[in-house]
Amino acid sequence: MKNAVVLLSGGLDSATVLAMAVADGYACRALSVDYGQRHHSELAAARRVAGSLGAVEHRVVNIDLTGFGGSALTDNSIAVPEQASAGIPLTYVPARNTIMLSLALAWAEVLHAQDIFIGVNAVDYSGYPDCRPAYIEAFERMANLATQAAVEGHPLTLHAPLLHLSKAGIISQGAALGVDYAMTVSCYQADEAGRACGLCDSCRLRREGFAAAGVSDPTCYRT
Amino acid sequence: MKNAVVLLSGGLDSATVLAMAVADGYACRALSVDYGQRHHSELAAARRVAGSLGAVEHRVVNIDLTGFGGSALTDNSIAVPEQASAGIPLTYVPARNTIMLSLALAWAEVLHAQDIFIGVNAVDYSGYPDCRPAYIEAFERMANLATQAAVEGHPLTLHAPLLHLSKAGIISQGAALGVDYAMTVSCYQADEAGRACGLCDSCRLRREGFAAAGVSDPTCYRT
Numbered sequence: 001m002k003n004a005v006v007l008l009s010g011g012l013d014s015a016t017v018l019a020m021a022v023a024d025g026y027a028c029r030a031l032s033v034d035y036g037q038r039h040h041s042e043l044a045a046a047r048r049v050a051g052s053l054g055a056v057e058h059r060v061v062n063i064d065l066t067g068f069g070g071s072a073l074t075d076n077s078i079a080v081p082e083q084a085s086a087g088i089p090l091t092y093v094p095a096r097n098t099i100m101l102s103l104a105l106a107w108a109e110v111l112h113a114q115d116i117f118i119g120v121n122a123v124d125y126s127g128y129p130d131c132r133p134a135y136i137e138a139f140e141r142m143a144n145l146a147t148q149a150a151v152e153g154h155p156l157t158l159h160a161p162l163l164h165l166s167k168a169g170i171i172s173q174g175a176a177l178g179v180d181y182a183m184t185v186s187c188y189q190a191d192e193a194g195r196a197c198g199l200c201d202s203c204r205l206r207r208e209g210f211a212a213a214g215v216s217d218p219t220c221y222r223t
Numbered sequence: 224m225k226n227a228v229v230l231l232s233g234g235l236d237s238a239t240v241l242a243m244a245v246a247d248g249y250a251c252r253a254l255s256v257d258y259g260q261r262h263h264s265e266l267a268a269a270r271r272v273a274g275s276l277g278a279v280e281h282r283v284v285n286i287d288l289t290g291f292g293g294s295a296l297t298d299n300s301i302a303v304p305e306q307a308s309a310g311i312p313l314t315y316v317p318a319r320n321t322i323m324l325s326l327a328l329a330w331a332e333v334l335h336a337q338d339i340f341i342g343v344n345a346v347d348y349s350g351y352p353d354c355r356p357a358y359i360e361a362f363e364r365m366a367n368l369a370t371q372a373a374v375e376g377h378p379l380t381l382h383a384p385l386l387h388l389s390k391a392g393i394i395s396q397g398a399a400l401g402v403d404y405a406m407t408v409s410c411y412q413a414d415e416a417g418r419a420c421g422l423c424d425s426c427r428l429r430r431e432g433f434a435a436a437g438v439s440d441p442t443c444y445r446t
Contacts, residue, residue: 063286063326070333088371095329098369102325103286106318110293135368142361146321146353148311 001027003113004159005104006055008032010045011186012206013119013162016174018053020161021117023177028117030055031107033100035093036066038073038080041194045185052183061103070094073188080188082199088127089201091188097130101139101158108156109147117159124167124209126201136160167209175215182218191222198223224250226336227382228327229278231255233268234409235429236342236385239397241276243384244340246400251340253278254330256323258316259289261296261303264417268408275406284326293317296411303411305422311350312424314411320353324362324381331379332370340382347390347432349424359383390432398438405441414445421446 004026008014021028030050032043043060050058069075071093081090097120104116120131129135140158144150162170174181186206187196196203198221210217227249231237244251253273255266266283273281292298294316301313320343327339343354352358363381367373385393397404409429410419419426421444433440 059290061286061290063284065329067282067284068330068333070329088374092371093329094332094371095325095369098328098365099322099325102318102322105321106288106293106316107291109317110291129371129374130369132368135365138361138365138368142321142358142365145355145358145361146318148315148317148352151311151352 001025002115003027003029003111004115004117005029005031005108005111005113006117007100007104007119008046008050008058009119010042010049010184012174012181012184013121013170015049015053015179015181015184016170016177017117017119017161018049018055019174019177019179021159022054026115028055029107029111029113030058031104032058032060033103034060034062035096036064036074038076039185039188039190041190041192042185045183045194048183052180059107063099065093065096068094080200082197084201084204088129091126091201092128095130098139105143105147105156109149112149112154114149114154115157115159117161119162120160121162121165121170123165124205126205133163136163166212167205168212171209171213171215175213195220195222197221224248225338226250226252226334227338227340228252228254228331228334228336229340230323230327230342231269231273231278231281232342233265233272233407235397235404235407236344236393238272238276238402238404238407239393239400240340240342240384241272241278242397242400242402244382245277249338251278252330252334252336253281254327255281255283256326257283257285258319259287259297261299262408262411262413264413264415265408268406268417271406275403282330286322288316288319291317303423305420307424307427311352314349314424315351318353321362328366328370328379332372335372335377337372337377338380338382340384342385343383344385344388344393346388347428349428356386359386389435390428391435394432394436394438398436418443418445420444
């Protein structure tokens with residue numbers, strides 16, 4: 001079996017990606033990042049999801065991004081928006097996907113893995129710049145100049161299988177693969193038990209996605 | 224004054240880069256990364272250098288890469304080579320520059336800084352893939368797709384002013400700018416006091432560089 005590193009936040013999207021990578025026959029090493037995120041309970045969700053979907057290993061790397069701040073997820077003085085707004089929302093975390101993919105790249109190289117999976121999507125997303133196809137292509141290109149593995153003829157493929165799916169499409173595929181979405185936490189201000197606010201962008205997209213997919217929404221919403 | 228983020232390891236190269244960026248009129252925010260490196264005393268050197276060269280601020284971000292290992296610098300069971308060898312040496316740390324640049328990118332975005340400086344060079348280097356011009360270009364291109372700042376018309380420039388300099392050329396320029404190289408630590412197995420082994424690749428390049436530049440070498444070598 002080929003090793004793959006799968007970025008696993010504990011949310012709906014990355015859980016689906018892990019299920020897809022396992023179904024594709026990869027020995028999946030799940031990587032979560034504790035960056036001081038407001039919705040810290042997503043990390044407990046990641047542990048549950050990794051175990052339930054058969055990841056070979058799950059690691060949590062600590063890197064405190066609250067020192068930089070600049071996001072509602074890493075600076076408690078910035079409130080999580082509870083209404084949709086134009087432009088890139090305050091929940092955008094500067095360079096988050098780049099940092100996470102860099103860590104995945106490091107682990108992949110040590111594992112001799114040539115495949116990294118990330119659950120970004122460019123359709124039902126929140127306008128984050130680092131979820132766009134051009135960004136994913138540019139990261140892969142950079143990664144293939146960065147490592148000894150690539151220089152020695154073992155290039156890396158960055159898989160973003162959700163890139164062109166709607167949230168409903170993601171949920172349909174994950175449900176077919178047996179993902180238990182009750183284990184996942186999407187809410188940007190989930191409480192310690194993982195209960196969702198029902199108001200933030202992430203809750204809205206999730207709720208609409210289950211409705212559009214015709215799949216029963218197992219989320220425990222506080223409102 | 225324009226803000227810039229300057230990656231500062233505490234070694235000779237990055238100290239020179241900081242001096243160059245200060246001389247260019249940037250308000251420099253120096254960023255060091257405690258990644259569990261064997262030569263931990265380089266972080267104390269970074270503090271001294273940042274203070275001495277007039278960085279506006281110096282931050283150390285912790286991210287433990289010893290969990291991944293895969294390098295003589297992050298795995299104590301792999302010895303630091305003490306003789307020159309062909310190919311990429313064991314001191315290569317998987318994805319290190321990509322991780323550090325990602326962190327610099329995050330801080331730059333929060334600061335509204337459009338300039339990042341890194342002290343890589345492609346001439347007198349150790350064969351690390353993430354020190355090559357094509358890698359630097361690819362990172363900059365990726366970064367300019369990654370951030371809200373870039374999307375909103377504030378692109379980032381990744382400066383690598385040492386890229387095409389020899390070690391002697393770097394030392395000559397730094398000496399002219401008043402860098403006190405006695406403060407810096409290059410050795411991969413420097414002791415707690417920052418004293419150098421005199422045997423590793425980094426010591427060899429440094430020693431040869433001072434000799435070629437005709438600058439007195441202030442390094443305290445143990446051998």
